[in-house]
Amino acid sequence: MAKAASSRSTKSESGSKTGKSEPLIPNRERPDEPGRYKASKDELVQFYRQMLLIRRFEEKAGQLYGLGLIGGFCHLYIGQEAVAVGIQSGLDGDRDSVITGYRDHGHMLAYGLDPKVIMAELTGRDAGISKGKGGSMHMFSTEKKFYGGHGIVGAQVPLGTGLAFGHKYNEDGGVCVAYFGDGASNQGQVYEAFNMAELWKLPIIFVIENNQYAMGTSVNRSAAEDQLFRRGESFRIPGIQVDGMDVLAARGATETALEWVRSGKGPIILEMKTYRYRGHSMSDPAKYRSREEVQSVRDKSDPIEHVKRELADAGVAEDEMKAIEKEIRKIVNEAADYAETAPEPEPEELYTDVLVGKY
Numbered sequence: 001m002a003k004a005a006s007s008r009s010t011k012s013e014s015g016s017k018t019g020k021s022e023p024l025i026p027n028r029e030r031p032d033e034p035g036r037y038k039a040s041k042d043e044l045v046q047f048y049r050q051m052l053l054i055r056r057f058e059e060k061a062g063q064l065y066g067l068g069l070i071g072g073f074c075h076l077y078i079g080q081e082a083v084a085v086g087i088q089s090g091l092d093g094d095r096d097s098v099i100t101g102y103r104d105h106g107h108m109l110a111y112g113l114d115p116k117v118i119m120a121e122l123t124g125r126d127a128g129i130s131k132g133k134g135g136s137m138h139m140f141s142t143e144k145k146f147y148g149g150h151g152i153v154g155a156q157v158p159l160g161t162g163l164a165f166g167h168k169y170n171e172d173g174g175v176c177v178a179y180f181g182d183g184a185s186n187q188g189q190v191y192e193a194f195n196m197a198e199l200w201k202l203p204i205i206f207v208i209e210n211n212q213y214a215m216g217t218s219v220n221r222s223a224a225e226d227q228l229f230r231r232g233e234s235f236r237i238p239g240i241q242v243d244g245m246d247v248l249a250a251r252g253a254t255e256t257a258l259e260w261v262r263s264g265k266g267p268i269i270l271e272m273k274t275y276r277y278r279g280h281s282m283s284d285p286a287k288y289r290s291r292e293e294v295q296s297v298r299d300k301s302d303p304i305e306h307v308k309r310e311l312a313d314a315g316v317a318e319d320e321m322k323a324i325e326k327e328i329r330k331i332v333n334e335a336a337d338y339a340e341t342a343p344e345p346e347p348e349e350l351y352t353d354v355l356v357g358k359y
């Protein structure tokens with residue numbers, strides 16, 4: 001089931017005699033190999049809508065950035081849509097919590113947050129989800145149990161482990177999903193968190209969004225063990241490698257992971273093999289990969305084209321898909337108009353929701 005998103009070869013693949021998600025250490029209880037989720041037609045349509053919304057929203061954000069309407073950093077999620085949509089669709093919004101890094105717009109949209117308040121956050125408006133003070137990297141909604149949006153690479157992993165501790169301590173039945181990147185997976189704090197999470201059997205799913213690159217370094221140039229699902233082995237945390245370009249594989253793996261974690265067996269790692277089409281942030285000379293490589297992933301593995309094929313197989317007509325496309329464009333255009341015209345925060349907002357030290 002674990003299909004690599006790009007055609008690159010990896011260090012361990014060539015010499016490996018094992019299946020992709022097979023552990024290095026045998027005789028330990030392991031989750032079953034997940035299957036692809038069997039979605040109903042309505043669910044498939046919903047996945048398509050959400051993935052398309054993320055794609056069009058991010059394209060629009062890129063345009064607004066180019067027009068100077070968005071300040072600071074802005075990291076787009078284009079190419080990775082199946083990961084957030086597949087995973088979020090399996091969560092229980094009333095009890096599960098989510099935390100991620102700075103590439104966070106897609107996760108918020110997949111969570112069903114209003115595109116207008118996300119776009120308004122990007123343009124720094126009072127109506128933005130963080131009152132315009134967080135911007136692209138610091139989206140936050142305690143109401144939705146969405147705990148950011150973090151600019152420090154890897155920091156969300158120990159923070160998420162703390163959220164999972166909270167779920168266990170409060171016995172609220174919730175699971176935390178902590179998303180982080182392939183680059184972040186080389187940070188020391190990740191492993192301190194892994195140790196504690198397994199030791200205390202915390203309810204957390206560590207999702208490594210392996211989009212093949214950190215800022216400009218490919219995973220196989222920077223990782224001694226580039227099969228990232230194995231990174232928990234020495235902490236006894238099982239890992240599963242998943243085709244992150246296939247929303248049904250993402251959802252299927254989420255079901256397996258939730259079953260493992262909710263039954264009290266402790267944390268699990270999902271390595272989602274995916275790909276980022278755009279630059280790391282808005283200014284990226286992209287000298288670390290060829291245009292052909294990007295084009296080849298778009299042609300062969302695009303997650304939205306993938307779900308469109310599933311829709312066609314389920315009997316959804318081309319016209320219906322076009323109508324959805326039109327509707328999504330309208331939602332995104334309205335969000336952009338709103339974000340351009342909504343008022344900026346009052347100067348007094350500088351002093352609210354911030355930690356002010358006394359000297």
Ligand SMILES: Cc1ncc(C[n+]2csc(CCOP(=O)(O)OP(=O)(O)O)c2C)c(N)n1
Pocket residue numbers: 103151152153154180181182183184185211213214215280
């Ligand atoms: C502690 C820390 N070190 C370095 C940076 C600069 N930085 C920002 S993003 C990034 C790359 C992270 O790549 P990855 O974890 O693969 O996530 P992706 O951007 O691919 O989603 C780096 C090095 C930072 N923000 N924080």
Ligand SMILES: [Mg+2]
Pocket residue numbers: 181182183209210211212213214
């Ligand atoms: Mg990356």
